[in-house]
Amino acid sequence: MTIPTLTLSNDLTMPALGFGVFQTPPAETVAAVRCALQVGYRHIDTAAAYGNEREVGQAIRESGLGRDEIFVETKVWISDYGYESTLHAFDTSAAKLRVDTIDLLILHQALPSRFDLTIEAYRALETLLADGKVRAIGVSNFMPDHLADLLAATTVVPAVNQVEVHPYFRQPGVLAADAEHGIVSQAWSPIGGITFYRDSGHTSTLQDPTITAIAAAHGKTPAQVMLGWHLQQGRSAIPKSVTPARIAENFDVADVQLTADELAAIDALDTGHRGGPEPEAMTLEAFGRPIPEA
Numbered sequence: 001m002t003i004p005t006l007t008l009s010n011d012l013t014m015p016a017l018g019f020g021v022f023q024t025p026p027a028e029t030v031a032a033v034r035c036a037l038q039v040g041y042r043h044i045d046t047a048a049a050y051g052n053e054r055e056v057g058q059a060i061r062e063s064g065l066g067r068d069e070i071f072v073e074t075k076v077w078i079s080d081y082g083y084e085s086t087l088h089a090f091d092t093s094a095a096k097l098r099v100d101t102i103d104l105l106i107l108h109q110a111l112p113s114r115f116d117l118t119i120e121a122y123r124a125l126e127t128l129l130a131d132g133k134v135r136a137i138g139v140s141n142f143m144p145d146h147l148a149d150l151l152a153a154t155t156v157v158p159a160v161n162q163v164e165v166h167p168y169f170r171q172p173g174v175l176a177a178d179a180e181h182g183i184v185s186q187a188w189s190p191i192g193g194i195t196f197y198r199d200s201g202h203t204s205t206l207q208d209p210t211i212t213a214i215a216a217a218h219g220k221t222p223a224q225v226m227l228g229w230h231l232q233q234g235r236s237a238i239p240k241s242v243t244p245a246r247i248a249e250n251f252d253v254a255d256v257q258l259t260a261d262e263l264a265a266i267d268a269l270d271t272g273h274r275g276g277p278e279p280e281a282m283t284l285e286a287f288g289r290p291i292p293e294a
């Protein structure tokens with residue numbers, strides 16, 4: 001298997017394996033993204049809320065690669081939801097990244113208590129798509145009900161839904177809803193990062209006996225096995241690291257070919273326990289904070 005590409009609903013091609021920069025401090029972001037581009041990643045996932053779009057853009061410019069060789073994905077934070085505010089959020093992200101076009105712009109969260117604002121924000125994404133300022137639009141952390149409500153009120157089906165998916169939290173209902181609508185599921189915390197960096201008492205996916213046994217059988221690492229699991233099941237995955245050896249390790253997964261039994265054994269590790277915030281409880285009051293101007 002080579003690193004696959006995924007064809008989005010509007011026929012745009014996206015490298016399935018991207019590079020995440022959540023919690024990558026701005027001072028470390030240029031080096032991390034430079035390293036990722038050097039080892040072969042061609043898809044970077046950032047967000048207005050991560051505070052490092054400027055540094056992602058700098059690394060892209062300094063890479064020597066053409067702008068059209070790198071798929072740039074970023075997210076609109078909830079504080080910028082609303083039609084005009086979201087159009088402005090695009091301008092802000094594009095200015096920080098110093099790009100004319102964003103390949104994939106997604107809403108970072110649904111706002112269930114202000115779904116009217118969520119819809120207005122998505123309508124702004126539709127306008128940006130029609131105007132050619134973004135090449136695809138999508139959502140993140142949308143549960144099946146949120147997707148259904150969005151689809152009922154808008155025109156363009158999201159190309160991508162970026163959600164927490166790793167062996168300990170698989171969200172099969174969300175994956176099924178995405179598939180039903182032709183939406184690519186994109187796994188955040190794909191190697192279970194949130195199970196070890198947020199909850200130190202939790203058993204790490206990296207030490208899981210099922211995953212380590214499969215890794216040993218294939219001569220690969222646990223992280224590589226988890227990334228292969230995503231790619232083989234048709235998902236996009238966006239592992240994060242600031243460590244050069246891990247950045248390279250996570251990209252060296254083209255030869256991971258798991259058996260159906262191995263895929264099923266990893267599926268069976270699902271605990272049903274979410275690591276990230278509960279999407280239904282996302283509110284402006286609890287999570288809103290201003291995104292600095294460019």
Ligand SMILES: NC(=O)c1ccc[n+]([C@@H]2O[C@H](COP(=O)([O-])OP(=O)(O)OC[C@H]3O[C@@H](n4cnc5c(N)ncnc54)[C@H](OP(=O)(O)O)[C@@H]3O)[C@@H](O)[C@H]2O)c1
Pocket residue numbers: 019020021022023045046108140141162163187188189190191192193194197206221223224238239240241242243246247249250276
């Ligand atoms: N939409 C959302 O709400 C949302 C939420 C969370 C994340 N995301 C996106 O998803 C990306 C990835 O998620 P994540 O950062 O939460 O988790 P992750 O990629 O599953 O795990 C990252 C953690 O694993 C470590 N790591 C990376 N590769 C490793 C390896 N080969 N062996 C051992 N440890 C390794 C990293 O440490 P070092 O960096 O120290 O090497 C970091 O602590 C984010 O960067 C972001 O782009 C989106």
